[in-house]
Amino acid sequence: MTKVRSPYEFLVATGRLLARVPEDPARYLGGLNVLGQPLWSPAGPNGFPDSNAAWAAPEGMKLRLDIAAQLASRLGDSIDPRTLLEFALGDAASPDTRRVVERAESRQQALALLLMSPEFQRR
Amino acid sequence: MHCSECQTAQAPSRRALLLGSASFAAWACLPKFARAADGRDPRLVVLILRGALDGLATVAPMGDPDYAGLHGPIALASSGPNAAVPLDAFFALHPAMPELARMYRAKHAAVVHAVATPYRERSHFDGQDVLESGFAGPGRVQSGWLNRALEALPRGERVMSGLAIGPTTPLLLRGAAPTVAWAPANLPQAADDTAARLLELYRNRDPALASALTQGLQLDKAAQGDDMKPKPGTSSAGAMRLVARGAARLMSADDGPRISALAFDGWDTHANEGGPVGRLAQLLGGLDGALAEFETGLGARWRDTVIVVATEFGRTARINGTAGTDHGTATVALLAGGAVKGGRVISDWPGLKPANLFEGRDLAPTTDLRAVMKGVLHDHLGVAERVLAEQVFPDSAAVRPMRGLLG
Secondary structure: OOOEOOHHHHHHHHHHHOOOOOOOHHHHHHHHHHOOOOOOOOOOOOOOOOOHHHHOOHHHHHHHHHHHHHHHHHHHHHOOHHHHHHHHOHHHOOHHHHHHHHOOOOHHHHHHHHHHOHHHHEO | OOHHHHOOOOOOOOOOOOOOOEEEEEEOEEEHHHHOOOOOOOEEEEEEEOOOOOHHHHEEEOOOOOHHHHHHHHOOOOOOOOOOEEOOOOEEEOOOOHHHHHHHHOOOEEEEEEEEOOOOOOOHHHHHHHHHHOOOOOOOOOOOHHHHHHHOOOEEEEOOOOOOOOOOOOHHHOOOOOEEEEOOOOOOOOOHHHHHHHHHHHHHHOHHHHHHHHHHHHHHHHHHOOOOOOOOOOOHHHHHHHHHHHHHHHHHOOOOOOEEEEEEOOOOOOOOOOOOOOHHHHHHHHHHHHHHHHHHHHHHHHHHEEEEEEEOOOEEOOOOOOOOOOEOOOEEEEEEOOOEOOOEEEOOOOOOOHHHOEOOOEOOOOEEHHHHHHHHHHHHHOOOHHHHHHHHOOOOOOOOOOOOOEO
């Protein structure tokens, strides 16, 4: 099984998917702090961990969902989630992921679910 | 408007992240007639329920012999604990809405039943586009019908006092006429429905993430200490009240906005919809509380207020295999406010016999929602019928404004 993206990889991938340059870096830096990977500031000289145990932890996944929902509430209704799904995942999208995004109750919810899908969360 | 990008630059705290499953936006100008000689100073709120409201569960056709069979165990009952509240000899209101029932008795609330937009497919995204854009079919446009109606009003001085920047302006109110948005700071978002959908996906595709997220959600609930008794502001019902309270306060000011739009999420009840109590009942209770907050907060202005509650489409007449309902067609629109000619359920009832159901499964639409909106815009704000037919709801001349909703 592939590894879960680190918070840095997750946030950068999100910004790239939505074609947003970090015009307000505070949003990215804040997200990294909340998710436990402050930019260039690991707790020790051995750097940040690179394991599922570190990044697929319960509190971390809940916080990723909060961040995805918050971001989607701001940006979700300006995109078409069906188009974005093709762009982000294409043939790699599982039928389950496709269904949950297409059947979301709003564009905002669809974007949050796309960002949190296993395909987008894992490398 | 894109100013939402410049808000709150500090690193978000644990709870400050959870902003907004409900949003509010308002027109930034006073209409010129607001200070007109006759003293009438109308206020209009359009409240969108995203996810498709079950109209048959909200205002139940108790007198229809097929209703109880179709809605099965979640059907409302006319007697016993949590009995539905009779509105007339045929229809009854969900028991989670005592405030709306009181307004109805005071003739300050009305129901339009078997109503639908012109959209006849079953996609939430497209259905919401049609509801908010005012166009006859789906397709992304840059402005909403309420904004285009505002463009037709005589524009007075700009209203800015007390308004801050919120998450996003609904499509309904986007367009050339200037708007402002506001959201309560640090409003905790109850993304329970989103979390439930994600968990189901993880369970099917990714057991490791399912296990992590399940534990994370439980930790979060335990930390809040309110998993049994939601406090105001931490549940979606509390959030609806909070947003309505703030919106009413802004709109009650002498120089406050007269026309606004809100959107509440979470109405897509595919599973465990519940009957007199349960998931939909909690949402309806939140909506009921929001209407009461408007009445209280607007004070003397309530007399000149109309609130229209609408959703993108209805739900199937028959319940599904997961004790919920699927995407349907016709539903209800609710009107509340002192300016409403209330105490009535307005409906050309199509009946629920199998042959009368739309595509054999949905309550059939007999009233075009645009007729309701046009009637309100015409009688409440004085928007001309020709403007309504050409600009506000393009190519809708065949849909006449519904008359007599106010007064």
